[in-house]
Amino acid sequence: MADVMIAVMPFHGHVAPLVAVAEAFLAAGHRVRVYTGAAHADRFTAIGARVVTWASAPDFDEHDLPATFPALRGKKGPRQMLTNVEQLFVRTGAGQATDLTRAYAEQPWDVIVADGLSIGAHFASELTATPWVTVSIVPLTIPSRDLPPPILGLQPAKGLAGRLRDRALRGMTRMVSSGIQRAYAEERTRAGLPLDDLALEQAFMSPQLVCASGVAELEYPRSDLATQVVFVGELTRPRANDAALPSWWPDVESCRDPILHVTQGTLNVDPHDLIEPSFTALGRQRVLLIASTGRSDVAELPFTAPPNARVAGFIPYDSLLPRLDVMITNGGWGGVLAALAQGIPLIVAGGDLDKPEIAARVAWAGAGVNLRTGRPRPRAILDAWRRVTSDGSYRANAQRLAKSLSAHDGPREVVDHTMALLARA
Known part of the structure; x- marks a missing residue:
């Protein structure tokens, strides 16, 4: 001992x-x-x-x-x-x-x-x-x-x-x-x-x-x-916990369209940086957008969400990740590894601290698109989503990394x- x-x-x-x-x-x-x-x-x-x-x-x-x-x-x-x-x-x-x-x-x-x-x-x-x-x-x-x-x-x-x-x-x-x-x-x-x-x-x-x-x-x-x-x-694999699922969770369970998660992590959480342009880019696409604010006490946004979006402070990843098609993230390492462990390709908007380095590594590994900024334009997000969903190599590389992580x-x-x-x- x-x-x-x-x-x-x-x-x-x-x-x-x-x-x-x-x-x-x-x-x-x-x-x-x-x-x-x-x-x-x-x-x-x-x-x-x-x-x-x-x-x-x-x-x-x-x-x-x-x-x-x-x-x-x-x-x-x-x-x-x-x-x-x-x-x-x-x-x-x-x-x-x-x-x-x-x-x-x-x-x-x-x-x-x-x-x-x-x-x-x-x-x-x-x-x-x-x-x-x-x-x-x-x-x-x-x-x-x-x-x-x-x-x-x-x-x-x-x-x-x-x-x-x-x-x-x-x-x-x-x-x-x-x-x-x-x-x-x-x-x-x-x-x-x-x-x-x-x-x-x-x-x-x-x-x-x-x-x-x-x-x-x-x-x-x-x-x-x-x-x-x-x-x-x-170090942190998603697991069952006592966190309540949001009231709109049945929309996720019944969804037949691709599901995308948008997260800005827990430090620099200004939703205008990544969540707002993601809503603008994908608000009219046939997808379900799930955004987390990064604050358990803040479950709303200072702007209107499109009809195909749902918002919460935090969402239990053990429930969310298995349903995702793509994650749009600020590049927090824990969230990136959690997505890759599920074989989920990424769109990474790494703005500061270690995030640009993480975005570059994801792109280098072929598992996602590096937007090269923490405040991307809607068009860049839309183009990245189209690339990730039309080119199967991104998912294949994410699944390759998932196999390595599972060991x-x-x-x-x-x-x-x-x-x-x-x-x-």
Whole structure:
């Protein structure tokens, strides 16, 4: 039996996969504590884990980030991404480390298992000299000499000119992110740690074990993939739950037309970005559109839905996904993997953060269309839908990925790999 500390950044999209991981550790008989924001504590206490909440680190409401991080106000696109990384994920690091080391002093853990954006787990691992496992809940951001910089949403270039392009972009990215690199150095100092020479992308990933969600078929080929990386498939598979189906669900059960799901995830949930143009594009087509707002307390939209559309805050995926023909998504990794695990082709509008990278990988794998923006025009959505429905290769590739994903049991594999690491320590 091991004592496990799980560190989770307090976002719904981060919490859901780590709940599954925590459940797997508990089912295997291990003791589990979870470090996360107060808003998500109940998710973990409900499964029997003890919770340590953010205290020295500034706890926040993911639906109103500027209230805690004013520098984010009014920013979108690349500026939002850079500010997000610095303010939320880097400059909270020393505070996270303080909270975690306090918890360690009260009861030592054997291993800290953290989502791939918890820099505080890295610091706490160093300060306590304990093993650290990263669970990457987004595509790998470990830099490579064979690839363009991560998060730019660019597929690897071909030929000498392409390799030179990628090398130049890697240099430019280091320049643009120099402020974030300085923030990382400052947080190490605040945490009482010596400076190191790690690039920020490396600092988020454990040198001992990285459990990467997804499968190798969704990862660009690279000759320098770190040996500690293992792919574990999905972390959160849809399952039966107590969430009520919306009152209009009989319309879904009786529908004979193609069913499309439109989702903007749970972070940037302005419905004008993706839901509204999807309604404009497909409101007169012979399809049933099912839109989710990403907020359980918001089940309506600020504009009129067409007659062939239905709207809810959240919709249980165990009921919805088996009925879908196509998903139109902002590119959240969990939702993308859930759709691909069902063999559902995708139309991806990846606007910011990791979403452009996810959209590019889906297109590279041939399982969907990359709209190359988070705010697509209706015509682009209509054209993408026609491509996906008329070209059978998109569904065939999605089904190929579904077969690969079905070979994994992500949460159990995280437990097995972690226990093997402890056995070697």
